[in-house]
Amino acid sequence: MWEHIRSNRIRSVILVVGIGILLLLVGYFLGLYFFNSGTGGLIIALIIWAVLNLVAYFQGDNILLTLSQARKISRDDYPRLYNIVEEMKIASGLDKMPDIYIIDDLALNAFATGRDSNKTAVAITSGLLQKLNRDELQGVIGHEMAHIKNRDVLLMTMCSVLLGTIVILAWYGSRFMFFSGTTRTRRDSSSGGGLGQLVIFIVAIVLMILAPIMAQLIYFAISRRREYLADASSALYTRYPEGLASALEKLAASTSQLKSANQATAPMYIINPLHKKGMSASDLTSTHPPTSERIRILRSMSGASFIDYDRAYQQVYRTRKNLIPASAATSTGVVSLRAARLEAVEEEPNELQRARHTSDLLWRFNNFKTITCDCGTKLRVPPKFKESTIKCPHCGRIHTV
Amino acid sequence: MIALYVVIAIVVILLIIFVATYNGLVRLRNQLKNAWAQIDVQLKRRYDLIPNLMETVKGYMKHERETLEAVTKARNVAQQAASSGAGERAKAEGELTSALARLLVVVERYPDLKANQNFLALQEELTSTENKISFSRQYYNDSVLKYNNQTQMFPSNIVASMTGFRAGEFFEVTAAEERKAPKVSFT
Numbered sequence: 001m002w003e004h005i006r007s008n009r010i011r012s013v014i015l016v017v018g019i020g021i022l023l024l025l026v027g028y029f030l031g032l033y034f035f036n037s038g039t040g041g042l043i044i045a046l047i048i049w050a051v052l053n054l055v056a057y058f059q060g061d062n063i064l065l066t067l068s069q070a071r072k073i074s075r076d077d078y079p080r081l082y083n084i085v086e087e088m089k090i091a092s093g094l095d096k097m098p099d100i101y102i103i104d105d106l107a108l109n110a111f112a113t114g115r116d117s118n119k120t121a122v123a124i125t126s127g128l129l130q131k132l133n134r135d136e137l138q139g140v141i142g143h144e145m146a147h148i149k150n151r152d153v154l155l156m157t158m159c160s161v162l163l164g165t166i167v168i169l170a171w172y173g174s175r176f177m178f179f180s181g182t183t184r185t186r187r188d189s190s191s192g193g194g195l196g197q198l199v200i201f202i203v204a205i206v207l208m209i210l211a212p213i214m215a216q217l218i219y220f221a222i223s224r225r226r227e228y229l230a231d232a233s234s235a236l237y238t239r240y241p242e243g244l245a246s247a248l249e250k251l252a253a254s255t256s257q258l259k260s261a262n263q264a265t266a267p268m269y270i271i272n273p274l275h276k277k278g279m280s281a282s283d284l285t286s287t288h289p290p291t292s293e294r295i296r297i298l299r300s301m302s303g304a305s306f307i308d309y310d311r312a313y314q315q316v317y318r319t320r321k322n323l324i325p326a327s328a329a330t331s332t333g334v335v336s337l338r339a340a341r342l343e344a345v346e347e348e349p350n351e352l353q354r355a356r357h358t359s360d361l362l363w364r365f366n367n368f369k370t371i372t373c374d375c376g377t378k379l380r381v382p383p384k385f386k387e388s389t390i391k392c393p394h395c396g397r398i399h400t401v
Numbered sequence: 402m403i404a405l406y407v408v409i410a411i412v413v414i415l416l417i418i419f420v421a422t423y424n425g426l427v428r429l430r431n432q433l434k435n436a437w438a439q440i441d442v443q444l445k446r447r448y449d450l451i452p453n454l455m456e457t458v459k460g461y462m463k464h465e466r467e468t469l470e471a472v473t474k475a476r477n478v479a480q481q482a483a484s485s486g487a488g489e490r491a492k493a494e495g496e497l498t499s500a501l502a503r504l505l506v507v508v509e510r511y512p513d514l515k516a517n518q519n520f521l522a523l524q525e526e527l528t529s530t531e532n533k534i535s536f537s538r539q540y541y542n543d544s545v546l547k548y549n550n551q552t553q554m555f556p557s558n559i560v561a562s563m564t565g566f567r568a569g570e571f572f573e574v575t576a577a578e579e580r581k582a583p584k585v586s587f588t
Contacts, residue, residue: 079522083529090439091536093432093544239539 012155015222019162019215023049026166026211029204030173049165056161061113061121061153068111068258070101070123071365078102078361080349081129084137085122091237092145098122102129104362107258108251111269112144115154122148125258126362130355132247139234139244143270146233152226159222163215170208177204223287231294232309235301239338245298252291293317304337371399422560429548433569436541437487440572443533444483444494450530451476451501454523458504461514468504475500487570498531538572545569 023045031041075082082100089097094117101123103109108128114120122144132140147153235241251271258273272288293316300312310322349357363370367383375395390399455469462469475497482493505524514520549568552561560566 080525080529083525083532087529087532087536090443090533091540093436093540237536 012222015218016155016158016162019159019166019218022211022215023162023166023169026169026173026207029200029207030169032200033204034173034176045165045169048168049161052161052164053158056157057115061115061119064111064113065101065121065123068103068123070103072121073100073102073361077364078129078357080134080357081124081137084134085141088138088141088145088237091142092149092233094120094145094149096120098145098148100124102126102361102365103258104365105256105258107256107273108132108254109258109269109271109273110140110144112147113153114148115157117148120148120153126358127254127256128251129358130351131250131254133354135238135240135243136247136250138238139240139247140270142234142237143230143244145237146230147226149233150226150229152230156223156226159219163212163219166215167212170212173204174208177208220287224289227288227294228297228309228313231298232306235298235304235309236306239304241298241301241304241337245295248291248295248298252295301337369401371401373397373399419560422557423564426548426551426557426561426564426566429544429551430566433541433544433548436537436544439537440534440541441483443530443537444479447497447527447530447534448476448480450523450527454527457517457520457523458508458514461511461517462507465504465507468500468507472497472500472504487572491572494534498534501527501531542571542573545571 024042027041027043027045028038029041031044032038034041073081085100086097096117098112098114098120099122101121103123103125105125106127107125108131110122110124110128112120112122122141124140128137128140231244234244238244248271258269271291296316297309297312300315301308302311314320314322360370363380369381369383369385371379371381371390373379373392373395374397375392377392377394379390379392379399381390381401385401388401390401391397392399451472455473458469475493479490479493479497482490505527508514551557552566552568
């Protein structure tokens with residue numbers, strides 16, 4: 001089932017190498033322009049790249065989790081979420097249980113981190129926890145598990161480091177060029193290297209303008225393809241594409257934006273956190289495929305295998321292009337869909353109950369104590385509360401803190 | 402002389418292919434064992450949950466002795482079948498699954514029970530364990546399919562038959578009740 005990882009890795013490596021070559025070109029020509037030595041430029045480019053890489057490797061997941069103000073939860077904090085993550089861990093065949101984080105934000109989103117399978121995490125917003133039922137949550141978590149399983153996080157980190165290096169080089173290069181431009185050309189023309197110098201100058205300028213844009217486009221292309229693959233894998237894990245489809249529908253309909261996301265971290269999320277409503281996202285500069293198309297593909301699947309996803313993809317986009325490599329597609333047999341579950345039988349908590357559970361959790365995170373009065377009122381006692389007893393404002397019973 | 406080199410080269414290449422195929426088969430077989438162990442963990446978890454569930458439910462459901470007994474009996478049968486092969490075991494576990502499903506349908510008639518915190522927590526555990534069983538079964542069956550393909554398809558089947566890899570057994574659900582969603586009438 002997992003051969004697609006290998007064949008996709010080759011494709012991804014080619015794209016990463018593409019960005020790498022762009023970086024080397026930028027470094028070489030900037031070096032040639034500034035100190036008449038391409039090698040010097042290459043060395044500077046590689047040093048910047050190495051430093052950024054080290055930071056990303058050792059701090060990447062921490063930075064992302066800290067930036068989004070995620071809090072780690074244990075099994076007892078929210079058994080239902082823990083169970084769903086464990087279910088998806090089993091379905092995906094992952095060896096180790098990822099850590100689970102909650103982001104206190106009403107926006108609906110989720111992301112996964114972890115460069116190798118030993119230290120991984122999934123984070124979801126509290127809004128998501130409230131709004132989605134079990135099937136939908138399974139779909140979303142399955143999508144994140146697929147990112148972990150397919151090593152997408154590692155790949156996207158590598159790409160974004162390369163991209164970042166190119167952006168830094170181009171930015172500083174252009175500043176220095178315009179700052180020292182006039183004096184240089186005068187001296188060079190007197191030494192007689194006119195035409196060669198001009199060519200280097202033009203190439204350097206063109207590279208500085210185009211390289212960041214091209215690198216970004218490659219980055220986005222990789223990101224979009226990875227999203228489709230994660231959707232396909234999620235459908236395969238859950239055997240129930242409708243779950244993810246209706247979750248995506250809710251995510252797309254939500255208007256609140258995630259406070260803690262930015263352009264660099266956007267590809268990590270399940271839907272683009274910066275997406276503005278009403279904007280057509282089907283262009284080259286989007287990190288995610290348009291959500292409406294993703295939903296349509298999931299809804300037109302006739303089975304849960306990769307072949308079914310591929311067929312649905314071709315149907316929706318009216319193309320004959322394969323999304324999933326043939327070697328991966330044929331390795332799963334016929335995979336039938338699971339029937340919809342009857343929520344009434346399953347005794348699933350409804351939206352109100354889910355909201356209550358989630359808010360209990362968030363109060364507890366902020367060190368508030370919760371006392372449930374016999375009249376049904378929930379008293380939230382702040383951590384600074386000094387008294388030893390508290391009176392219920394509703395019925396007047398006295399509780400000890 | 403050249404002919405000798407060619408023969409040596411061919412032998413070396415064949416040996417490399419043989420070793421790679423063999424290692425691939427071993428990896429698949431280990432994945433299979435691992436997946437089987439995962440099913441085992443979840444089934445044991447379900448055996449452990451049932452006595453707790455019975456304790457909680459007993460006080461509320463005085464008129465449902467038959468349903469309760471059916472669950473306990475199915476659990477004991479399944480536990481005894483734990484040491485037998487995949488086919489036998491799947492049958493016993495299927496019975497247990499449908500007995501539990503019947504119990505959870507009956508619970509609908511007891512609003513007091515449905516408000517019990519202890520029961521709600523147990524029910525979440527039970528639902529999730531059922532899901533985990535079906536997901537681990539799904540992963541196991543996918544692994545079996547992949548492993549069997551490797552042991553039966555040319556050319557890896559030559560290596561498989563030489564080194565004694567036998568086809569794996571699927572874990573199929575045999576109880577008819579589980580395949581169709583239970584019918585509930587709200588009257």
